[in-house]
Amino acid sequence: MSGWARLRRGESTVDFVGHRRRWFTISAALLLLSLTSLGVRQLNLGIEFVGGLAMQSPNPAGAAVDEVRDVLADVGVAKATIQFLDDGASVRVTTPVLDEQTEDAAIEVLGAVTGAESGEVSIETVGPSFGALLVQRSLEALGFFLGAVVLYISWRLEFKMAVAGLAALTHDLAITVGVYAITGFPVTPATVVAVLIILGYSLYDTVVVFDKVEELVEVEEKKTYSEIVNQAMNSVLARSLATSLTSLLPVGSILFVGAFVLGAPTLRDFALALFVGIAAGTYSSIFVASPLLAFWKEREDEWMLRAERSRRRSGQARA
C-alpha cells in the first residue's frame, strides 16, 4: 500500500513522540530566529499605534490615489495612507514620522501632483488612533480568554493538555511576531486581528487533536501514553493535512494573487502573517503540543507502570 493510501486510511505509522528531539530542534531553531530578529530589528509599529504625520492638500488637478502613492514612494515615503475628502476635492495623507528632508520633499511632490498652490498643503502631527486604552483593553480580553481556555480544556479534556496547548500557542505567536520583525511589515490594528486569529486557530486545532487522544485513552487499556498519542496523531493526520490545505488555500491565494499580481500591500502583509501563523498552528498541534504532552504524561505513576508492563511484555515475546 502506498504511503498516501495509508495516510488516507489513517494507517500511517509515523513515530511523532519518539522523534520529538527532531521536532523540538526544528521549533527551537525557528523560535531562536524569531527572537533574534525581534531583538535586532524590533517591530515596525504602524501610525495607528505611535502616531505620525498628516498632510492635507486641495486637489484641483484631480490626482488619483495611485498617482499620489507613486509620487510619494519616489521620494521615499513608502507607507502612506491616502484618503480623499469630500469626493476628491482634497487629499489627506497620513505617514509615519519622517525626517525633515523627506517631509519637505513629500510636501513638494504632493503639491505638484494635486495642483495645489504652495502654502496650501498643510502638515501636522497625528496621535495614535489605536491608543493605550485600546491596547490595554485588548490585552485584558486576551488575559481573560487564556484563563477561560485553560479552565475549559482542563474540564473538558485535562489540565496538562491545556498547558501543552498554551505552549504550542506561544510557539505559533512567537514565530508570527518573528515574521513581522524579519520583514519589517508595519504592525497595524489588522495585525492585532491576525494575531488573534492565529491564537484562536492554534488552540482550536490543538483541541481537535487532543480530543482524539482523550478518546483513545478511554478505550486503550494496554498501550503506553506515547503509543496512544502516536496512534491518535496518525489517525488525525489525514484530517490535519486536509484542514491545513483548505485553511491555507484561501489565505495563500490572497497572499499571491492579491499582493503579487494585483498589488495590494495591506492585504499582502496581513495574508503573510495569517499564512505563517496557520501553518505554524497546524504544525505545532502535532509536532509540539502532542510530544510535549506525551513526555509529561509518561512521568505520571500510572503511565510509568503501564510503560514498564509493556516493556516486559515485549521482552517476553522476544524471549
Add this chain to the structure above:
Amino acid sequence: MSETKTEVTRRVVGLLVLLAVAWGGVGAAIYFGLTPRLGLDLQGGTAVVLTAPEGTDRGLIEVATQIMTERIENFGEVQEPEISISGDDTVVVQLPGIEEEQRAIDAVGQTALLSFRPVLGAYLPEQAPLIGSEEPNIDPTTGLTIDDDLDSDSYLVYDEGLFTQVLHVGPAALIGEDVADALPLFDPNTGGWAVTLDLTGEGAEKFARLTAAAAGFPGNDPRRQIAIVLDGVVETSPPVALTVSPTTGITGGRAQITIGATEDAQVEANDLALVLRYGALPVDFEISAVQKVSGTLGADSLQSGIIAGLLGLALVAIVLLGFYRSLGLIAIIGLTVFGSLLVVSFALLGQWIGLTLTLAGVTGIIVSVGITTDSYIVFFERVKEKIRDGYDVVDAAAEGFKVAYRTIWAADTVSLLAAVLLLWRAVGAVKGFAMALLIATILDLVVAPLYTKRAVAILARTRLGTEGWLSIEGTAR
C-alpha cells in the same frame, strides 16, 4: 437498517427548507438592497474635526478622546470609529458610512460636558423668576439660561417625566473629570435600582463639601438636591439623604443615587451610569469641519481581495472533491449555505446594530470558512473510520456524526470563548473581528446538524453515495 417513509420525507423536507432559507435569504437581501455595511477602511465615511479651546491641556484632550471612543461605541449605532489627535488641539473622528452625516455629528456631539451643581431653588415653569427679564443670557419668554456656563448661576429645565421644573443652580462644584466610575446597581433590600458613583480623590473632597452644604437644608427643601447637568440639561436632581451629616457631607468618594423600583428604573439607572461614566468629557470641543472621507484601502484592494478569496475557495472545492468525492460535494453545497447565512446575518446586523464589515471582519470570515470546512473534514474522517470498522454506509454516517459533533463543539467552544470575551472588552477593529468570529462559529454549530447530518444521511441512501468512484465507501478505501 429500515426506516419509515415519513422519517425520510421529514429529512428531505427539513433540508429543502434550510436551503430555501439560506439561498432565498440572500436573494431577498439583494432584492431589497440590504447588503452588509462596509467599514471605514473599505468604503469611507464621515470625518468630524473637533477643535478644543486654545491652550487646553494635552492630557485632557487625550482623556477626552478615550471617553469619546467608548461613548460612540456604547451610545450610538456606530461601530469601529477611528479617533486620533491631530496637531495640538484638534481631534479627528472618522465614522463609517457616508449617507448618514447627521447621525455621525450627533454621535460625536453627544460627548457633552457633565457637572454637579448645588440647587438654589426650584420653580414651576410658568413661575420661573426671570421670565421677562432683560438679562443678556436669559430667554425672556421662558426665563431659562440660553448658554449654560459652568462658572456661574443658571436657570435650567428639569424634565422629571411626570412634571417639569425650572431649577436655579449654582456654579459647578464637580465636573466630569472628578468621576472615576459609575455603575447601575440592583439593591435587593429595597427592590429598586440605583447608580453607584465612584469619585477621584479630588472629586471626593469637592463632593463632601457640596453634600455637606446641601445637608444643611430640611428634607423637603429643593436646596437639599444636587443637580447633575449634562450640556445645560438637568439629567437628574436627587436630594441628599436625611442621614447625611451637614458637618461632613458624603465622604469617602462613594455615593449612591437611588432611582426607584418602577418599570423604567433599570433603563434609567443604566442610562445615568453611562452618562456619568462617559459623559464626563473634560473638554468643550467645537465642531470645526465635517468632511466625507474615502476608504483607505481603496476599491482595488477590496476587489483583488475578493477575487483572490474566490479563487482560494475554488481551490478548496477541488481539494474537497478530490479527498472526499461525493461527500466533498455535500461540503461545497454546505459552504454556500454557510456563506449565504453569513451574508444575511451581516446585512441584518448592519441594519439593527450598525455592524460594519472592515478588512479585519472580512479576514475573520475567510478564516471561519477554513474552520467550518474543518467541521466537514472532522465528520467525514469519522465516517471513513466507521466504514473501515465495518459499519454500513448509513450507520457510519449516523454514528460518525455523533462523535464528530462532540469534537466540533469542543473546538468551537474555544472560538466562542474568544469571541465573547473580545466583544466584552475590546474596542474598534478587534471588536469587528470578534463579531465576525461569533456569527461564523454559531452558524457552524447550527449548519452541522441541520444541514450536514441530513444531507449525508440522504446521500448514503442514493446511488451517487453508494456506487462507483464518487461513493462514500470509495472515499474510505
